[in-house]
Amino acid sequence: MEKAWVCKFGGTSLANASQIKKVKEIIEGDKRRRFVVVSAPGKEDSKDTKITDLLLECHALVERGESFDLPFSKIRGRFLKIGEALGTRRDLKRELDAIYGELPHHTTQDYAASRGEYLNALLLSEYFGGEFIDAAEVIRLTNTGKIDESSYRLLGERVTNSNSLFVIPGFYGLDEEGAIKTFSRGGSDITGAIVARAVDAELYENWSDVSGIYLADPRIAPEAPVVPHLTYHELALLAQLGASVFHRDAVAPVVAPAIPIRVKNTNDIRACGTLITAERGESGQPLVGISGLPLVHKLKTSPGVAQLLKELAIDHYGDLEGEAVYLIGHLSIEMRGALSGRGLSFSPERALVGLVGKGWRGDSPLGERIKTVLEEGDLPYTFDQGDDIVLIETAKECYKPLIRVLVDVLMEAL
Template identity: 40%
Template sequence: MITVKFGGTSLADAQHIRHAAEIIRSNPERRFVVVSAPGKRFSEDIKITDMLIRFQSSGAPRDFLPIEERFEEIIRELGITLDLSADYAEMRNEPHNADYMASCGEYLSARIMAAYLDWPFVDTEFCVFFDEKGRLDRRRTKQALQEKLGGLEHAVLPGYYGAMPDGQVHTFSRGGSDISGALVAAAMGADVYENWTDVDGMLTADPRIVSQAVTIPAITYAELQEMTYQGATVLHEDAVRPAWDAGIPIHICNTFHPEAAGTWIRSENVLHENPVTGVAGRKGFSIILIEKEKMNAMVGYVRKTLSCLEHHQVPFFREQ
């Protein structure tokens, strides 16, 4: 059984959604589908999620029509019968928090994909849960997903969001639909978690910087987690752990080049032809070197030093 997740670029318009649906239908083992909000159709376009965030902003003109027209165009071109007018009215008129508005793109995208596939729609608002501090409640989430999906042969779910204990919608960080897909795969005991994006897989380096970068055929969970933490953007760094814990292989695939081998992520060690798996980097990353005489004899010195980083909400990484 395969759980699949499609990113925003793969669902940017009706033609892309139609192509993604062909991929899903080409293998009957693809049973559970998690989708992102529609991404850019061309380089100057605006992602749906960014449009929703701008709409929510009090300093921006509150015009929901361009968002509504974008989805209605997709519905018309797909030739499906789907009335989302009540959803548009609620999103447009009711006072909502920022997370709710940011999640609407995934919700509408999933409604459309479910209608096009003629599969059940399952809202992750009622099966992905966070605690009072906004941390994922994995135990409760797994139980709820199993209850909601256990009796279904197929289902389409929106990624990126769930609910707080008080019922308010809460989102993962941007790109969090990858996490949603991994949670569904883990809960349902999938044999494979396919993550469909717009590249052939994990590359050895950023192709915008290194023109000779090539696809990594196989990589371990630990290597992938390290690369995503250091700036590789093919997969959200927090999507690794649910699949890792469940021992589910992740397969990075290209929606626009489905015949490509992609990149496989597994727990076992992978023998690489090259001694270096890949190279990644991120901005806003600094190394601090502290030297002080007899520092090793001062009790509490490290704690006091790191408390400065904690005060300014700076994550600390200790080199192994």
């Protein structure tokens, strides 16, 4: 049997009937696209609210003992509008009524947050002419939100020896107690990777509203080009530093079976996108990406710091077993007090930018050129060499200017 492709479509690709019709054309464009993972509908425009956010608002109102009729009416109206425009026969009213009745009885927000993907997969399985598989039947997570290895077996058994089209909701599964458990936001990417590994896919396509992974954030550096090819390791390094095109935990499932990932644009299917594989040639592409964290504090590590950061809900970049890590985002007065109270010292607010590329070094000719340009532009910096990455620490107000300068230098070199 011919190997299948797994296609994950993000919220912007499924925001309305017009976008969904494009998705159907993409699926029908190649018979190998037999596994479709869908997100909840995203924003139709900048004034709109994501379905997932409306569902979380419903849960918050339930927690306070208040009516959630207003946000749920928006959810109801959105799905019914999409269903009517697509001409589906699915009884969405009954499904919506069932969820409305269940919301007050679930004590965690995970159930509420997952219903957008669930409803969308139900609706789209009919429209695409596919079979619906509830992620709760086949995706298993630990209580900490990690992938349980049994997921691959359960899903593989569910679709054995079938050439059918399957539609699967992303973002959630069941935890060890059998309750709905979600990944972090953007977790449909992870579901897609789980499906790809479970069915031994030939390719994992990740469709969104961007034409691939850019050299740098195009909102900061509009001239940054799409990177045609990078490795799993390079993608992971970029994601750890905040690059948001692809979820940072979605790479791991496809590494061992070496399933290629292709990032594509639903609105520009002719664009080549970005290919992600285990290895790539280095010729003509010394660096594949620039990513960063606009606000960090450098913290000297010590025994017990991991537990303290977890208690304070402070995210970090770097290895807690090393000499120092970077605390991500603003530190409240309470956080600062708790850290200082443990005798931990941390730097003033800084910014951190990483330059990623297989085998590249800051002391290379390109690295020396970058240093020269930064000095000529009076941009403060310190270089820290890592494995396939150079970290540049700078003043927080220099974050965007630094990225623009780096893009200019790299564009000259490519």
